[in-house]
Amino acid sequence: MIIGTGLIANSLKDINSENNLFFASGVSNSLETRSSEFEREFSLLKNTLENNKSAKLIYFSTLSVNDQSKQESHYVLHKLKIEDYIKNNSESYLILRIGNIVGNGGNPNTLFNYLKNQIMNNHKFVIHSKARRLLLDIDDIGRFLVSNCMNIKNETINFAYPYYYNLKEITEAIENKLQKDAQYEKSEEGDFYKVNFDDTTNTFFAGVKPEEYLKILTDKYI
Template structure:
């Protein structure tokens, strides 16, 4: 069963869920502050668990690893749900997701934002010190199919394990669009280190950072 209707939920439609319960619903805006929005997700999760059995797959966020966001409502909420799952669910897999790249979805995601700025000839600012972890939306279902059955009571950081410079991402987008980006650079930005499970290194084995990024641009522009 798939709970949700957003980008991740739609990407799971081709999976034979069997006795798996995919919870891909809830707060998607990381800047959300309204407690009612977080309570709605928590209530839906609890009700879903009461009325269904099977392995729970919950989609969390890599932002939990970001020390600069430890006090944000969104991160605190995700941690609360993760802890609830660990205390109340016998069979689960928590996937902490990186910056998703796919068709549609939130227009403010990094890839969508940069694509829109370049296509519309808008000028923007690049933080030179910033690095980002990307993830093809299709890799979520591929990873689940190949690894879900033997991962139990695990919390996995899921993203392509390479920290992309923003100029690398901009370069791939402008090459695909065949249009130069207009931006200023400032000596700012940050990123956080993530520990990746051996299953992630094996899953992405043989795929170079350059080819992974190029493929994202080819698929989603």
């Protein structure tokens, strides 16, 4: 069973979900502050778990829980609260903490979509030179679950391509694909947080170099 209708949910539609419960619904905006939005997701999760006790739950969390600068944000606190609830109330689960998703459609304000739209529309923008981001092809979520879901039980896994891209690298890759110069200024700002990736994630992406992965993303989604 797949709960949700967004980018992640649609990417899982061809996966056999007979004994699995993919929970891909809820708050997607990391800047959300309305308690009603968080309560809606929490209530849906509780009811879904109650009605599907025999299924294995796969929940999609965020790598932002590792970001020390966001430990007081409503979004991160909400995700951690749900993670704890799952651990205490589900007999079989997999929590997948994911990075910056790249795919067709989805939130126009995601990093990749934002940079693509700024360049395409000749808009000026600012690149924070010290910022680093972890990217993830939306299709890799389904591929990872197909190959690993049955073998993983009651674990929390950090999942993204394990390389910290700076914004200039991402911008240049998009420029090359569009054959269009970006109109940006540099600012000596930005930060990033370190994530511990386990062997499961590292093995999944083994053999793919950072520049190759970035080219895959631009070729597929631009």
